[in-house]
Amino acid sequence: MIVFLMKNKFFFNKYIHSLILLISALSFSISLDISMPDDGLRHIAFAYNKDIMHSWGEVFPYSLFGSYDPWFMWHNFLAFFSNFIPIEYVHILINTLSLFFLMLLIAQYIKNEIKYEFSSMLYIVVISLVFLTASRYLMVRPDLLSGLYVMAALLLSNRFIYIFILTILYAPFYYLFFMYTGSIGLVYLIQKKWNAFWGVFLASCFSLILFLLHDLENYLQTVINILTDQKLRMGLEVGEGKALFSFLSNVNYFVLLAVFLGISSYIIYKNYKYFKSNNIALFLLITSILWVNQARYFYLFLPLFVIYFLSIILNANKKSFFHNLRKKYLFMIKNVNYAKKSMIFYLIAIPYCIAVFSYVYNGKSLNKEINEAVFFKDKAFDNKTILSNRLHEDMYRAVYLNPKIHFVPSCSVGWFSNEDENIKDIYIRMQKEEGISELELSKLAKYVNADIYIHYLRNDKQVLNFEKLNNLGIIPLSIYHNRIIFNIKKEMKNNE
Numbered sequence: 001m002i003v004f005l006m007k008n009k010f011f012f013n014k015y016i017h018s019l020i021l022l023i024s025a026l027s028f029s030i031s032l033d034i035s036m037p038d039d040g041l042r043h044i045a046f047a048y049n050k051d052i053m054h055s056w057g058e059v060f061p062y063s064l065f066g067s068y069d070p071w072f073m074w075h076n077f078l079a080f081f082s083n084f085i086p087i088e089y090v091h092i093l094i095n096t097l098s099l100f101f102l103m104l105l106i107a108q109y110i111k112n113e114i115k116y117e118f119s120s121m122l123y124i125v126v127i128s129l130v131f132l133t134a135s136r137y138l139m140v141r142p143d144l145l146s147g148l149y150v151m152a153a154l155l156l157s158n159r160f161i162y163i164f165i166l167t168i169l170y171a172p173f174y175y176l177f178f179m180y181t182g183s184i185g186l187v188y189l190i191q192k193k194w195n196a197f198w199g200v201f202l203a204s205c206f207s208l209i210l211f212l213l214h215d216l217e218n219y220l221q222t223v224i225n226i227l228t229d230q231k232l233r234m235g236l237e238v239g240e241g242k243a244l245f246s247f248l249s250n251v252n253y254f255v256l257l258a259v260f261l262g263i264s265s266y267i268i269y270k271n272y273k274y275f276k277s278n279n280i281a282l283f284l285l286i287t288s289i290l291w292v293n294q295a296r297y298f299y300l301f302l303p304l305f306v307i308y309f310l311s312i313i314l315n316a317n318k319k320s321f322f323h324n325l326r327k328k329y330l331f332m333i334k335n336v337n338y339a340k341k342s343m344i345f346y347l348i349a350i351p352y353c354i355a356v357f358s359y360v361y362n363g364k365s366l367n368k369e370i371n372e373a374v375f376f377k378d379k380a381f382d383n384k385t386i387l388s389n390r391l392h393e394d395m396y397r398a399v400y401l402n403p404k405i406h407f408v409p410s411c412s413v414g415w416f417s418n419e420d421e422n423i424k425d426i427y428i429r430m431q432k433e434e435g436i437s438e439l440e441l442s443k444l445a446k447y448v449n450a451d452i453y454i455h456y457l458r459n460d461k462q463v464l465n466f467e468k469l470n471n472l473g474i475i476p477l478s479i480y481h482n483r484i485i486f487n488i489k490k491e492m493k494n495n496e
Contacts (some may be wrong), residue, residue, distance in 0.1 A: 018104065024127060024354045025099035028141065029092045031358040032138065034366045037393040039411070040140030041370075041400035043071060047402035057243035059399060060410030061385060062448050063415040066226050070217035074142035077173065091140050098137045098144050102128055105151040106303060112155070113280070113311040124353050129310075131357055133302040142174045147300045153184045154279040154304075156196065163188075171207030176226060178204060183287050189287075190268060191276050225415060233428070235416035242295050259287035280308045300333065309373045346457030363491040372481060373397035381405050387450035389430050390458065394483075406449045423447045435462035442472040445488050453486040 011022045029035075041273050046053050046069070053059050055067040069075065078142065081090050085343035108128045109351045149170040163184075166237070171177035172449075181204040188197035211219045252301040264285050284304060291298040298305075376398040385406040395407040409416055409427075416427050416445060426444050430436045441464075453474060455464065466476060 003350035017107075020123065020350060021074035021103040021107070022096075022100050023125070024104060024123075024357075026096045027354050027358045028099055028361045029095040031362040032095065034091060034370050035095055035138040036140050037366050037369055038092065038139075038396045041396040042411075043074060043140055043142075044078060044087060044090060045400045045403055046071075047075040048082045048090070050079060052403045053399070058411070059403075059406055060408065061406055062408055064221065064415040065410065066218070066419065068215055068222060070219070070222050071142055072214070073173045078140075082131060094140050095138050098148070099130060099134060102134060102137050102303065103127070103149050105148065105155070106130060106307065108155055109151070109280075109303075109307045113307055113315075115315050123350055124450075126280075127353055127357050129303065130308055131360070133299075133306055134302045136296070136302070143300065144295075145170050146180045147175050147303070150180055150184065150283065150301070151303065153200070154187070155282055158196045160195040160199040163196045164203045167200050168206065171204060172210055175211060175222065177207060179290070181207075184285060187279060187282050187284050190282060191279075221361075228237070229412060229414050231414075233412070257289050260292070262289060266418040280304050284308065302308075369393070370397055370400075373401060375480060376402045376405060377404075381452070384451040385449055386452045387445055387448055388454040388456065389435060389462070390456040391431060392456060394454070408450065420447065433458070433462070435464075438465055438468040438472060438474075441469075442474065444472060445474065450488055453488060455484040455486065457482050457484070 017067065046059075056065040056069050057063060057067045078090060078094075081093060085093060104124050106129050107122065110122065110125060110155050135145060149166065152166055153163060156166070167181055169372070171181060174180075185197055185200045187202070188194075190201065267285060268282070275285070284301065287297065291301055373394055376394075379403055381398070382404040383406070385408065386395075387400070387408045391409055391413050395409070398405045398407060409431075413428065413431050416424060418424055423444060426436055426440045429443065430441070435458075441453070444450075455462075469486065475487045475489060477485045477487050479485070
């Protein structure tokens with residue numbers, strides 16, 4: 001659907017261009033190797049160990065997800081590769097495909113949005129933009145499909161069949177697909193692209209039916225949990241879920257939604273002619289409630305932000321503030337472009353560019369962090385339930401390295417069981433700076449039937465008395481890289 005084409009037809013045709021980008025993506029992925037410290041490892045573990053990891057609730061007991069797996073299609077997709085690719089290498093394949101399609105899309109955006117012919121510089125520009133913006137596309141999460149879907153959908157013409165097929169290919173893989181298909185639908189609706197609008201609308205309805213037929217009750221409950229996650233976390237901030245601006249952290253999402261939609265509607269109304277012809281600007285404005293409120297969406301849309309601002313700078317007219325900057329930048333490009341008709345430029349510059357960026361990517365690998373958690377492979381952890389005082393990447397590394405482990409917490413700290421309000425309160429406070437008392441820890445460990453407790457040394461406010469813990473049957477075993485590992489005596493725990 002999206003054809004990558006450059007005007008230098010005398011040397012490279014479109015297939016060679018695509019091959020160069022594919023080789024670049026593969027080179028970067030091999031150099032980077034392990035790129036995801038958290039959810040990606042969990043997704044791979046579930047996909048490659050279906051005979052052991054039977055359900056979400058078994059692997060992560062006392063989770064609101066229970067036995068439901070909202071990522072079942074993504075796990076089935078990854079499981080397909082388990083037939084011929086070892087678990088140690090599947091992330092390289094996924095990262096290669098993700099980077100490849102991201103490069104194709106960015107290349108097309110450069111051609112469409114920026115009124116300057118980059119010619120031989122195109123590869124360097126594309127690879128540079130991918131390097132700067134690809135963090136959310138290297139995590140082996142199904143949400144990377146959301147970013148690629150959005151970027152592809154904004155490039156499509158007003159054709160029903162194209163967007164219908166694209167949405168059908170994407171939506172079943174991500175249970176929150178409607179946030180992205182809905183945003184794209186609003187773009188089409190505002191721009192009066194009726195064929196495209198009905199395409200994305202009908203495909204979204206079809207995908208929703210698939211989720212409802214798979215497990216109506218659990219799907220609806222999962223969506224409700226996501227929409228009320230702020231309440232479930234009881235005020236606890238979680239990494240990628242933080243707002244871009246701290247003052248927004250304590251404002252209710254639904255209040256912000258009304259405010260942002262009101263402001264966005266007014267801006268669109270006053271500048272309709274501009275937004276009707278500018279897909280990127282319209283999409284970013286419509287989704288502002290998402291990326292301002294949670295950093296994860298900002299980084300997912302980062303390629304669009306960079307392309308949009310780059311187009312403003314490079315397309316600026318002579319009276320613009322950016323004129324001088326643009327003039328100097330184009331002067332630099334012009335000197336390089338003297339070589340654009342020379343085959344030697346491609347033979348030297350492209351391999352050099354790929355090699356340099358591959359070398360830089362190599363420094364971003366997380367292999368050392370994965371290896372640090374190799375102690376979880378010990379059989380002493382098999383079929384044990386582990387409780388920890390921190391939502392740490394360790395639990396993702398643990399289930400990746402040892403699929404027989406069970407871990408509390410699960411994914412988002414807010415998704416811990418709500419059955420006992422007192423226990424939920426203890427669990428949430430355990431994840432905060434002040435921590436909890438020894439007796440509260442014992443109550444929580446008993447509630448989740450934990451075998452092992454891992455305490456992360458976080459700050460001076462969290463102080464545990466070893467003598468009190470001993471009396472409660474929580475026995476220190478070892479200290480390992482800022483972790484204190486405790487064994488929980490079953491007989492004492494059951495006799496409390």
